[in-house]
Amino acid sequence: MTNAKIHPQALAEAAGAEMYARDAASQGLGMKLIEIRPGYARMTMPIRADMLNGHQTCHGGFIFALADSAFAFACNSHNHNTVGAGCTIDYLAPGRLDDLLTAEAVERTMSGKTGIYDVMVTDQEGRMIATFRGKSHRVSGHLVPVHG
Template sequence: MHNQGHPVEALALARAAGAAMYARDRASQAMGMLLGEIRPGYARMSMPVRTDMLNGHQSCHGGYIFALADSAFAFACNSHNHNTVGAGCTIDYLAPGRLEDVLTAEAVEQALAGKSGVYDVKVSNQDGRLIALFRGKSIRIAGEVVPTHI
């Protein structure tokens, strides 16, 4: 049985890994991020722009936009249930985030070979305006997010 091109088992494992990671992810929780969807090689997260996230220009501080993209990247690259960390990333800011915007980051796996992966993340506001583009490179380390062998 398949769901969106993925075996049901892989989808269930991605969801379990996402739930386990989110439960431990105090940073993403503190910034108001929510995990909207996760499947193998994909994650979508959202974050409302609050007053305490505004910079001196009264737009969302780039660090918060980066954090949202980085979190979506982390969830996408851990969606295969292998402990995976970021090895490097870049971001391009294209438009400002404004107070009370709801920013959404969609992370999509572009390549996965051996222990290395490449992920692209698009950050948009609630109107679909592109706010930032992020590319992350991942490296798999030892262990699983959710133990499958007991």
């Protein structure tokens, strides 16, 4: 593949497919990559009984994991190996058993090797569950080999 000849959308889809194939954690939590574009990813995760805390709501760590995974897919969608450098999350409402959560990650800015991404987590009714902001850092390498 020649980097200049690959359409950005095709590259994002190839990078997303490769990353998902390697991501046992997201797969194990039932997450699915629904959509990926350059700088964008949308993922879902059903809330299972083993994800409930002592209040019988979804443990915040699982909500965080979904938001963090969507963030990871969005910032790797340009096919440059990219890692999280920091993040914050605000929990707005509880997730409940059998809810289907959706995390939508959007690139807000990219400057040099650093990017900022916002992730909104909602339930199947569109109710806001959490907001997440992540800062990414580009490292060496690619998910999908490119030549050129």
